[in-house]
Amino acid sequence: MTLSKIKTAKFRHYFDMTDVDNDGVITKADFEIAAEETRKELGLEAGSNEAAELTQSVMSYWESLAQHADADHDGKVELQEWLTHWGHIVSSQEMIDQLVGGYGQTVLSVYDRDGDGKLSYEDFSAYYLGHQIPEENCKIAFEKMDADGDSYVDNDEFYQTAMQFFTSDDVESPGNYLFGDFTHYLNN
C-alpha cells in the first residue's frame, strides 16, 4: 500500500530518527549505538540483567527490520525499503495492533524504572536521548502524549498516541508527534 502524504512525512521523520549515525541508511550499527547510549541514559550497569534486557529489546527491533524491511538483504534498510515496509504494516490493523501492543510492553518493562506503570519525563527521555533524538523532539513528544497533563505518560496514553502515529491521517492528531515534530517533512 502506498502511504498517504502525512504518513510518508511521519515515516520519513521516523527513518531519520532511527538512522542514529546519520549515514542515510538504517543498519545494525544504528541499533548498537542506540542500545549502548540508552543504557547510559537509563543508568544501567554494563553487563547487568537490565542492560541485557534493554540490548535484547533494541536489537530484536533491528532483527525484525532486517528480516522484513531489508528487501534486497544487503544489511541496509534504505528509505524506499523502509517506506514500503511501513506501507505494508499500516495496511493491516492486526499488524498495527501487534506492533503497538509490543511497543507498549517493551516501553513499560524497560523504561519505567520505578515500576509504577507510567513514564515520567526522565523515563521517557532515556529512549529518545539514547537514540540521539534531539531533546526538543523528546519534549514535544512527551507533551503530546501526556493527554491529561499530569506529567506522566501512562499505558493508555502511550497506546492511544502510538496507535495514532501508525494510523492517523489527521494532521492534528497528537500521536503524529511520537518522534517529535515531523511537519517539515510535509512540504518537501
Ligand SMILES: [Ca+2]
Ligand atoms: Ca545509519
Ligand SMILES: [Ca+2]
Ligand atoms: Ca536493503
Ligand SMILES: [Ca+2]
Ligand atoms: Ca515510572
Ligand SMILES: [Ca+2]
Ligand atoms: Ca498523563
